[in-house]
Amino acid sequence: MTLASEITPAQAGRLLGELTAIVARACAVIRTLSAGGVSHRLKPDQSPVTAADEASEAEILQGLARLLPGIPVVSEEMAGAKAPPALGRSFVMVDPLDGTKEFLAGSDQFTVNLAIVAGGVPIAGIVAAPNRGQLWRGIVGDKAERLRLLPEDAVEPQPIRTRRWPSQGAVAAVSRSHLDPNTVAFLDRLAPIARQPSGSAIKFCQIAEGAIDVYPRLATTCEWDVAAGHALVVAAGGIVTSPQGSALPYGRVAENFRVPAFIAWGDPAKAASVVS
Secondary structure: OOOOOOOOOHHHHHHHHHHHHHHHHHHHHOOOOOOOOOOEEEEEOOOEEEEHHHHHHHHHHHHHHHHOOOOOOEHHHHHHOOOOOOOOOEEEEEEEEHHHHHHOOOOOOEEEEEEEOOOEEEEEEEEEEEOOEEEEEEEEOOOOEEEEEEEEEEEEEEEEOOOOOOOOOOOEHHHHOOHHHHHHHHHHHOOOOOOEOOOOOHHHHHOOOOOEEEEEEEOOHHHHHHHHHHHHHHHHHEEEEEOOOOOOOOOHHHHHEOOOOEEOOHHHHHHHHOOO
């Protein structure tokens, strides 16, 4: 494939097994590094980056170079270190360790995220939680599933799907470390609703498997934090939009890949009723 190539959902589906293996190998690399002893530093935005982030990224980039030569890759640590690559009609978006603060704190709520974006839309997503031994993946318009993560592979896929908005007992996923006033105000409008704190892209996975109903993030984040989870939720039957209900564009180089805000919903009908 080349820079001008556009990866279709069907092609992404055929690549899914090999992409899963790449992510599984990155998870295995992370598990060899102890959070207590790993070196880390602060980036200009004051977020931490560790040797585990960098080792995971190196493993993923090496695998993608073999599997998808010529397709641009946007990865968090690479994007922060140098000018981003020229983006073609399709590209891969990677967060090699989402939830670095959780990793450093010894929590299991951190993930490895990989998405294929085509025409500004995430069409495939893989999210893996190394210390939970779980991996979630989805192809938009085809399937979403959860797998058991082995040292360098993933097996036993189980289909997953979002749930309809319950008449009672709705649950919202909220960020453990980035809960902002606008998000709190939004959740107050949905009350009564339980709030379940969680780290990293695991919140998208909880929506995709029908355990959570909504995940609002009404503060700025980055595309690599969202793209894989976005594809997974949509593949499982949900929707991810701006707070106003419009589509989230990806590949916004001029905006440094920033996402101003988003809401992930398990039930698109509920999303439409709230926006209207």
